[in-house]
Amino acid sequence: MFVPFIQYLAFALLSIRGAECTGLQTTPSFNLRPFSIDLSNRVPTMLSKINETQLPDLPEYPGVGSSFGINLDTLKSFQQEWLTSFNWEKEQSSINQFNHFEATIENLTIHFIHEKSKCPNAIPLLLLHGWPSSFLEFVPLINQLVQRANISYGKSVSFNIIVPSLPGFAFSSPPPANWTVVDTARVFNTLMTDVLGYSTFAVHGTDFGVGPAYVLYDQYNKTTRAAHLVFLPFFPLTPTELQALNITLSPLEEFEEQRFIEWDTFGLGYFLEQSTKPNTLGLALYDNPIGQLAWIGEKYINGSDPRAGTGGSLLNSNEILLSVSLYYLSQCFVSSVYIYAQNPGGFSTNYTKARTDAPLLFSAFKYNIGFWPPALVAKVGNLVSYRNHYVGGHFPALENPSALIADLREIGTYWTD
Template identity: 30%
Template sequence: MDIQPFHIAISDSELDDLRQRLARTRLPAGIDNLGWREGTDSDFLKKLLSYWQHQFDWRKQEARLNQLPQFMAQIGEQQIHFIHQPGQGPNPMPLVLTHGWPGSFIEMAEIIPMLADPASYGGDAQDAFHVVVPSLPGYGFSSAPRTTGIGTQQTAALWAELMRALGYEQFAAQGGDIGAGVASWLARNYPQSLVGLHLNFIPGSYRPYLASDQPAVTEQEQSFLDQVAAWAASEGAYGHIQGTRPQSLAVGLNDSPAGLAAWISEKFQAWSDCHGNIESGIGLDALLTDISLYWFTQSIGSSFRMYVEGRAAPFSFARGERILPPLGVALFPAELPMPPRSWVERSYSVQRWTTMPRGGHFAALEYPADLAADIRAFFRPLRATS
């Protein structure tokens, strides 16, 4: 496998083009006082676009991200961008972290040093990890798949190959959103390599094996299924579009920074623990760094592929199938609908189930110290057996 160092270097011409497009933004007329009920709040969007055009400093963010050790790996036909931060401790455990949509590797920027060098953040050096953060295929600087069929299962195979190439025969996995699906497939298909997995979301398409010889669905489990159905009806239009007719949408978002900003910022506002105020919860700079990555890499369309592939291959189980490596789950209060422990235990080997005090869907970005502490706590007793 060919692995080369990587450095982010967006050209001045790309920055100029973005500013010119922002200056020519044509927003639709709207109804007053709608807020976020039907999409991105119009007043917020105007403020965000003005900040992006006149105040946001991409070069500052680029320099910050370039402090992370970044690489590009050629795995078959796929180029995978990744961060590889060696751990600072007596025996760091290899750990692969996987992001989701509409996030990116940028979500992990603050949590990486907390996991790699816990002693510098009030933790124990014994809990250190060698941290690997790849960008999903078609996200950020990872190349877009050239064929159909590259979903979470196939991505897990890429991650397993990458970790072996880095010299890690056994490793841990962590993920949320789409990353939870990738981490789960790693545990399912490579149990001999996985020390354990830690999730802050359960894959949306996960369905355990249910038949007459299995325990009946409990009242709590049925309540969760009803909640998922209600959420899909009121909030799930984006996923249906991205999974069925993504290319028509991608044309507009790839051409309009205003459209891209509206599409992505709505999800950060709705899915984070910001109490309706995205500026206090996420912050404009963090939000625009993520949006800018999608813009400069023109990856919004290719990022939708995971939704198409997810519909084609749901994360379901047949009779007798289970995930063997131990699982730890961190439940953040503002997360999307999460199942009860019993539903997860039907297919996973749950060993830790933690209710977190705060945070939402973007836990590594919102409260990285809280997530890092739970990851360290879960893997601590597993280090002796790895």
């Protein structure tokens, strides 16, 4: 009994010391503890399965390109890169340079990164990802956002950054079957206030992460005192519906509206499958890394700016392989796709106004799969800033990180806490 007690005491002291180093307050009731990613033991199996996967020599239907799904040559190229040049150990080491933690909230293990600014008046900012993304989407933003920077009117701003994994993603526990974005919002409010000790904070959301982000903005309006979104939990409107509201569009906005119509017509299949039969899909691809790559990789390719990977874009083939590797190695694919079936009303057709006076900031990106003009965004919150960008798509943190960082910093213009 003596040796295990010594080991436990050593771990407890290490946990406290790790928390002190990042300014965290230890909260025994939430079992807050440092966390380090170590999935290396699963990599040989993953690579073996990738190598053994047989793909057709030639496409069954030549000439269709990517119009009916991921291109065969593209998938083969990804497979070869995965086997020859992708380095999980290097990526894992880089990710582990950030301060990772786990906490137990409502019997769920919640994984998150918490990086604090050196500035005493830094704004706590919660960054919420969606599917097929993960906490990795926001890693490129962290180091710049914790630094002090000048924004509008000569004001300076910095952030304490919190990036959790949604329940059922990466290292956060799969939630119960009836779990919704409202439950996720409640857990994240507990994380920010009771576990980390922030009395108020700002939130950013994208894709399915916009669901809990908007619930925080609407229902937890005493603690969530600003929101920045690049997506809305409301279905975009058709051109006819926009016209009925006397909303006219600029040429850029007309392009973005057409982009949504194309996705709604040709790109909605995965949404319907994951909303209705997540178990069939999840079990079919659970132990199939190439299958997960085809399913997830297509969403990255089709949802992004066609110039992805060039200029300031970080969304290249290595980034996609990193994302799929995390899904496969953390064995979260099944629970991740359940988020659609658990939230059949996750994207509403009924636009409602949030019950808050907190500022709402919105950023549109030309190649995003959903589009909401300023007049629509103003219907759901206290819109104070709307910026539209010619570069970027559904993954702006990777595709146009400099623009998203600048837009997030504008939270400081309206922050009054």
